[in-house]
Amino acid sequence: MSRAIRRLNRAVVKAINEPGRYNDGNGLYLIVKKSGSKSWLYRYRLNGGRRDMGLGSVSLTNNIDVVRKKADEVRALVQAGIDPLERRETDVERRIQEIEKQYTFAEIIDLFFKSKDSTGYFRTQQTRRRWYFCLTTHAKGLHKTQLSKITTKQVYKILEPLWMVKTETASRTRLYIEAVLAWAIAMEYRDGPNPAIWRGNLNQLLTPKERVKPSRNHPALPWQEIPTLMKKLRGLETPASYLLEFIILTASRSGEARGAVWDEVDTDKRLWEIPAERMKMKRPHIVPLEGASLSLVRDAKLYPHPSLVFHNPRNNKAFSYNAPMVTLRKLGYENITTHGFRSSFKTWALEATSFPTQAIEFALAHETKNTVERAYIRGNRMLDKRREVMLAWDNYCSGGSKA
Structure with missing residues (x-):
């Protein structure tokens, strides 16, 4: 026999203020909380278990006939063996997906950076x-475009005007667009394929960058001129000049030296151990410190920073990317880059010394491409031999013999 139904009406619902649960019949209840808020709840049994499903607050749904109709719809699902709560979750998820599929490229860029910033990408x-x-x-031409509607042709139109005049910038932009869209596809904000991929896609529309403009290496100072530069550099005696000298003597990348912290340096063992997360290839790297490079680190301890080995005294922060370049310009070197000193070091080592090529490559944190060699050369990657290389380089930079 069916339980009594329709026990409540609008006037009763409005008048009830005592906290509790009030039955309207057939599983529909009015819930009054201590705070005074009122809401509707439908209670049902399915697969041997009891479940409660909210049907909204009284303030939003004060027409009891509307609520009873909702309860009837839920009851019909239960009678058909369908869990209305699971159905609601599925419907909500589907609506969320529909909203996400309408994201514009600009909105996805913001989400992409938030995600990558949280993981230290x-x-x-x-x-x-x-x-x-x-x-x-x-x-920017893609910003207002809905993510699902971005096509290869649209990406091409963005890149084409830039491709012949700033090829490297255009190539990077393509790579970054591809990365953002790949992330969006992985997050299921868009269905594949990726319209910004190169092979079998944009390479059919754009000339390979190698054929547009030959790739340029970082302008480097001939190794024969390094001692002269070093003499001028040591005459400056500024924090930035010490940093640049350290970069040259260790054949390191600018960012690695600028970010060097005291926890990485052991002056007793004469080592600078750079963790994988700070290296370009995400592999840890050990740099032997000899001669002037070791002295620079020891001298830096006289003007200590809580963490940084080299710091800008003006703001007590790490030096900017441009700091070593500005120092070079002060000395009159307009057409070389900081990164080019790695090339100067390698050319010196190959042309003026008899050190093993592999030791030279390891000094530059380059991995051997020979899988057999890689299997045999493990651990400290010829650290003792590299120490000899760096000591010879230090001696040469200071005006000594070639090797």
Whole structure:
């Protein structure tokens, strides 16, 4: 026999203020909380278990006939063996997916950066700024486009005007667009394929960058001129000049030296151990410190920073990317880059010394491509031999013999 139903009406619902649960019949209840808020609840049994499903607050649904109709719809699902709560979750998820599929490229860029920032994806702030600039400036024509509607042709139209005049910038922009869209596809904000991929896609529309403009290496100072530069550099005696000298003597990348912290340095063992997360190839790297490079670190301890080995005394922070370059310009070197000193070191080592090529490559944190060699050369990667290389380089830079 069916339980009594329709026990409540609008006047009764309005008058009830005592906290509790009030039965309207057939599983529909009015819930009054201590705070005074009122809501509707439908209680049902399915597969041997009891479940409660909210049907909204009284303030939003004060027409009891509307609520009873909702309860009838839920009851029909239960009688058909369908769990209305699971159905609601599925419907909500589907609506969320529909909303997400309507995201514009600009909205996805924001979500992409929030996600990557939380995982430390960008090794440096400079790298992050470069990505952000390319995506918000050169890819601006895609910003208002709904993510699901971005096509290869649209990406091509964004890149084509830039491709022949700033090929490297255009190539980077394409790579960054591809990365953002790949992330969006993985997050199920968009269905594949990725319209920004190169092979079998944009390479049919754009000339390979190698054929547009031959790739340029970082302008490097001939190794024969390094001692002269070093003499001028040591005459400056500024914090930035000490940093640049350290970069040259250790054949390290600018970012690795600028970010060096005291926890990485052991002056007793004469070692600088750079963790994988700070290296370009995400492999830890050990740099032997000899001669002037060791002295620079020891001298830096006289003007200590809580963490940084080299710091800008003006703001007590790490030196900017441009600091070593500005120092070079002060000395009159207009057409070389800081990174080019790695090339100067390698050319010196190959042309003026008889050190093993593999030791030279390891000094530059380069991995051997020979799988057999890689199997036999493990651990410290010829650290003792590399120490000899760096000591000879230090001696040469200071005006000594070639090797």
